[in-house]
Every structure is written in C-alpha cells, then in structure tokens.
Amino acid sequence: MPTRMTGPRGQARRPRPDAGVRVSITDVAREAGVAISTVSAALNGRAGVSEATRVRITGIAERLGWVPSIRGRSLVARQAWAVGLLVQRPASVLEADPFFAGFIGGVETVLDEAHYALLLQLAGSRERVLQRLPLWARSETVDGIFLTDVQADDPRFEVVGRLGLPAVAINSGDKRPFVSTVHQQHLPGLRALLRHLLDLGHTRIAHVSGSPGFVHSGEREDAWRTELADAGVVAGPLVGGDFTSEGGARAADELLGSADPPTAVLCANDLTAIGFISRANAMGFTVPGDVSVTGFDGIQLSGFTAPPLTTVQTAPHDLGAEAARLLLRLIAGGEPEHTEIPAAELLVRASTARPRR
Amino acid sequence: MPTRMTGPRGQARRPRPDAGVRVSITDVAREAGVAISTVSAALNGRAGVSEATRVRITGIAERLGWVPSIRGRSLVARQAWAVGLLVQRPASVLEADPFFAGFIGGVETVLDEAHYALLLQLAGSRERVLQRLPLWARSETVDGIFLTDVQADDPRFEVVGRLGLPAVAINSGDKRPFVSTVHQQHLPGLRALLRHLLDLGHTRIAHVSGSPGFVHSGEREDAWRTELADAGVVAGPLVGGDFTSEGGARAADELLGSADPPTAVLCANDLTAIGFISRANAMGFTVPGDVSVTGFDGIQLSGFTAPPLTTVQTAPHDLGAEAARLLLRLIAGGEPEHTEIPAAELLVRASTARPRR
C-alpha cells in the first residue's frame, strides 16, 4: 500500500513507482564525479568540455533518465518556452467555432518544431481577459501571446504594450502599436462573392451579420453595403446574426417570412448559412431555386451540405502558423512585423444560382 | 530608439516600455523595509504577520504591480500549475474532429477555476507522443496529463505508470492501472440506434467504420454486429471509413454503387454520415427515402443538415470537465478513480425512415 507524505505546499502527495527518485543535475554530477557546471556544459553542447567527459556524462544522464527541469532552467533563462492563447469567449462559443481548431493546429505545427508549448486558457469574457492578462505577463507564465477576436476598440493593445509582453494580433484590421500582426485579406473574396451574386442577376441581396463588435463582422457588412452601392443595387434587408447556425435559422424565419423575401442572402459565415438553409428547407423554400445562400469561412463540412455551399475559403491553419512564426521572432527580440497570408478566395459551389424571375 | 542588449541565453532582447523593471519579491521587501519572507507570508495569507504589516505590504505590492513569478514558485513548490494534452494526431485531423473543441472547452471550465492552465501539444503520431511523454514528465513541465484517443494496446499507460505522472484516460474502455478514467457509455445509445433501424423494418443494415485501432471504432463495429445478430438479421456489408466526410462519401460510392444496396447505413460518426448523404444525393439517392443514414456524436451541425441527422448525442464537454476534476484530484494526491458521465442517448431526427419495400 502506498503511504502518504506531505508535499512542500502541505498537500498530500502519493509517491509513485520510480517517482520519488527525481534525478537532478546534482545526481548526474555525483555519479560522474564532476561538478554540476560541467554536466550543464556537456549536456548543452557548450565548448570547453573534453569529448571523453562529454560522452561519459551523456551516457550517465541517459542511464539515469535525466532531463533538465524546465523550472530551474526557466528561472535563470527568464523564459517560459510557452506562449499563450487567452480566449475571450465562453466555452460554448469556442466549441462551435470553426476558426479555433484550425488556428491552433497551425500554431502547433510551428511551436512544436521550436520546442515551444501552447498554453490555452478560456477567460470567457472581455473583462476577465483584461484581468488575467497582467497576471499572465507578470507571473512570467508565458513569453508571449496571441490576440484573437480583436474588437474595434480593443484595450488589450494598450495592456500588452504597457506590460512589454510580446504579442501577435490576428486579423486585427489595422496595424497596431507594440505588436506584430498577421492578416488574411477577406475583402477581395467578399467582393468576388457579391459580384458573383450580382452577375447571376440578383438585385435583392440580404445580409445576415455576425456578432456585433467584431472586426470581421463589420468588415463583411461594410463590403456588402459598399459593393451593392457600387453596382447601383439597393442593399436588401439586414438581419442581425451571431455566427451560429441557430442565428442563421432565426434569420431565415425573418427574411423568408416577409412579404417580399430576398432572392439571395449573404450570410456572415458558413454556420449561419447552414442554419439558414436548414430552416429555409423546413419552410418549403429550395436552395438555390427559391433563394441563393452564401457562407464564409469554407469549413470542411461546407462541401458536404445539401447543396454544397458557395463560400469564401479562409485559412485559419495558415494564419496560426504565421502568427506563431511572428511571435517567436518577437520573443527572440525582433521588431514588430506586419505580414499577410494569401487572400481568401471565392469558392463557387451549388448554393447559388440565377434568381427565379 | 530601443537599444539592444543580450539576454541570459545569448539572444538579443529588446527592452520594452516598463518591461525592464521586472519587480520581484526583493523589490517589494526593500520598499517595505521588511524581509522577503515577511512579504511572502503576508501575500500568501500565512499566519504570523500583523494586520498592519500585511496591509502595508499588500498596498506596496499592488502599487508596484507585483505578481509572484510562477517560475520561482514552481521550483520550490515542485508544481507546474499546468496539465497537458499531448495529441496523438496530425493537425489536419485535429482540425476536423468535433471531439476536441468540446473536450477542451470542458477541461477549461474546470481548470480555470483551479487556476490551472492547459498545455497543448500536437505530437502528430503515436511514436512522437511516446518520445515526448517522458520529456514532459521529467522536465516537470506539467503536473499531469490527459490520455485521449486511447488505442487497444496503448503503451502510454505503462509509460505514465513508470514515470509516476498523474494521468486521466478518456473513454479508454477498461479501467487501466495507475490512471484515473472517465467514461461515457456509448453502447446503450448505439443499441437503441440499431433497434430503431430494426424497428423501422430494415434488414439490410451496412456499417461504415471508423479509423482502425481506436477503441471507439471497434466498439461501434462490435455493437453493430452483435445487435443485428441478436435480432436474427445478417449484418450487411462493412466498409472501412476514417471518421471523415471524405471517407463517408467514398463509402457511399461503394455501397450505393453495388447491385443490392443496403436500406440503412450506420456511420461511425456524424462527419462520415454527412459525407455519405452528400454523395448519396449526388448519385440520385434520397435520404431517408432510398436509404436511411445514421451518425454518431451529435455535433451541432447534425441538427442543421438536410435531412437533420438521426444520431447518438455524446458529451465531449462534460467528459472534459470530469476528466479535469479527476486529474486535479490525482495531482493533489488522491487515489485513481473511475467515473462515468451519463450515457450517450439516441436522438431520432429525419435521416431515418421505413425502408421503401
């Protein structure tokens, strides 16, 4: 039976097989009959250690299963070898959102190679993020952070600037002080999408918007308004959405239940479009026969809906990879940079067609 | 212009506004004219500090913006205040998978309250996970880990046991040595799903399996075989899938292109089912008119497909929350526990109906 002992913080800790014997640099040094500084130099490939000693020490370290403690190393190096993603959303939204999985996947491919880890925390709201950001920075838990879900007047920029915390903003619209930014242009794809609808002959094009406050919500709404104005078409009704399928379904109720429904609907993202189509079908409308519907994002499932969605293909994975590269460079002492990945492109599939009349 | 200086590891580091002046416990002690041990005791609410001193020190710490460095604290406390998720999949699979977002969301809701962080790393393959696990454990980067995607003969159990690393296995099937486990029963829902198809009158029920090697792939295939056998129905054709929509589409090609297509298809998960339906439609088959199709998982979009999917509703979020609770208890010195969350339930929607003849 395992016995109980009391750990350094007074918590009961159960010893495990082979676990009590944490091997430290001191153990390796003792075993090798050298000083710890020699072990350190040998293992880190620093000059000034004879090949014979290096081989001997390496062998002993391996035999003892010694791996340098990141805690001791962090303390002197003043690095955490971790970067953070402090998400400004409740868990429920994160779980449904198609952006984060791709973004994190991209981030990881780069961090992994650099032997950096990603620290993830869900702060749930804008207020709690602002509360936690200084703690993260001052406690030196991470060497830098990603700023996603940038809002129009985002106070985080001022905070990371003041704290001196390396940060990369993703799709923040403008260049911001103190931080690097990576951006994927959505406007060209959005314009192409609207021209596609106009070219098909639509003149009554509605918009289901994203959650208010987000940079990309405003961007999509503006593009819709501007592009239609340029074509001399009166912008159809605007319905407030929230980037969810439920929001899309509600918008369908409202738009298709009206006296003069639109012939095309620009949805703020794919989830919204899928919800819209689902409800439209339930109401007896066919897509694209009665109404053309477009998405935005190009999530994997958008190619497998009925009908497959006309949308704009974004690249959260590539955005994540580039953001990670920028952050690592900033941490290494580089100046802030501002880069772009290739613009999001129109993907014409089967959810759009000529208007019936 | 910022000047350059060289950091402790020889990397160039750019000082930032306000960033050079890292305030440590020593600064607070000096400012307050007390010993660092007094500052530590005061800030951690330990007994033996007069109220007056505590108030004074707290005030000074706040004014100086001091937050204890997790590095210094980690070293003496021998805790990382972080747990890890070392994912055994390439980024592309992770990005498409509906499980992880929900699971991570659930984990976070619990960790956040306990002031623990989640360290995420994508190792990409089983081999690299096994290579990295000892490094994570020995470098003391995390206090414990989650074991997801458990495979039939998973070597990770032996490794975490040997390393003494607290671990929680998710849906691992059996109880395993050394680790806590959390499980959501899928079998009752799976059986109900199959009985639903049998009750509708289907006698030719095919299965599109998941990726080979995973516990839940085998579980679904076994249930399909067993339940049909119990009902005296010969199990229809089995097609290998991979939990993706592409795999589902390929399976539709194969099954619906055959001379005697099945009247119902049990897909290993929702993504597979959605891909199957998409291709079925393209081939001129209606769902559920010509063929009934079922999913598994109950992802949010499964309610918005055309037709909405009959599936089994799983709860990755709850699984994540419970797994996090178990892991924190294990880290605090508790014995391994084995818990269950409520079983996954059948969700009958519109993708299933009586067979045509």
Add this chain to the structure above:
DNA sequence: CTGAAAGCGCTTACAG
C-alpha cells in the same frame, strides 16, 4: 511578529 538562511534545479561568468 519578524528576519536571516537554506534550498528548489538550473546556467553563467570567473578562477584555477
């Protein structure tokens, strides 16, 4: 109630 010391596991100048 407060302070001085030791030590967690490392790395980095600096002596020999």
Add this chain to the structure above:
DNA sequence: CTGAAAGCGCTTACAG
C-alpha cells in the same frame, strides 16, 4: 578542460 560560487525568485523551517 574542470570546479566553486553566485544568483534567478520564490517558500519554508528555524531563530530571535
């Protein structure tokens, strides 16, 4: 080429 010492920022016994 190797070793002894100092120090990163904390916490925890132990003295006073």
